[in-house]
Ligand SMILES: Nc1ncnc2c1ncn2[C@@H]1O[C@H](COP(=O)(O)OP(=O)(O)OP(=O)(O)O)[C@@H](O)[C@H]1O
């Protein structure tokens with residue numbers, strides 16, 4: 229169980245959340261979307277308890293949470309395998325699981341390279357692997373696809389979805405790509421940047437008026453081969 233109960237938070241004079249009540253759906257994928265600076269990262273920080281609300285509280289069950297921040301850096305040179313081994317903090321380090329993750333995330337060829345010497349996109353896959361190796365019940369991911377090419381964006385989200393189903397993980401992530409957010413999620417939280425957050429099913433978000441108003445940008449929903457897609461109108 230992981231809930232926002234009447235949570236209010238300001239950063240300086242900027243209101244981020246006002247009396248927000250939200251339930252994180254257990255063993256489902258929830259994606260947070262919203263404009264830059266609206267409070268998405270702040271919400272993950274609250275869920276991971278790296279930030280405390282001004283009012284209200286985060287209700288927390290006895291679950292293991294892994295939090296992958298928007299920007300990650302190492303403080304000492306480590307190879308991919310060395311980093312992932314640190315992630316395996318379990319009583320029984322499951323190196324078989326680690327090698328599976330290395331394979332599933334396409335990291336086999338770089339397993340012995342220094343993380344710092346990989347490209348930004350490769351590093352991002354390594355950090356996801358690191359979070360998964362912690363064998364969490366809940367995984368919080370802040371823009372896990374931001375540095376990836378389209379192939380790896382889709383690949384990473386597919387792998388994440390497979391692992392989520394296989395291990396019954398609760399996932400809360402931030403994405404900017406609206407199609408990916410709606411396609412891969414069960415629930416979507418729309419952060420408006422005025423203190424309020426709407427919780428919808430992903431299906432309810434195929435709503436041009438709703439998305440246009442949240443992002444203050446005209447979007448359309450069209451159907452390609454029977455599948456709905458969000459198109460951002462360019463003027
Ligand atoms: N530690 C802080 N001190 C002061 N203001 C902060 C702090 N952290 C965030 N903010 C402000 O709070 C607002 C929300 O920040 P947050 O990082 O949650 O946005 P975001 O939705 O994740 O944006 P982005 O899409 O750019 O990552 C921003 O206006 C930001 O400047």
Ligand SMILES: [Mg+2]
Nearest residue numbers: 268269270298
């Ligand atoms: Mg952010």
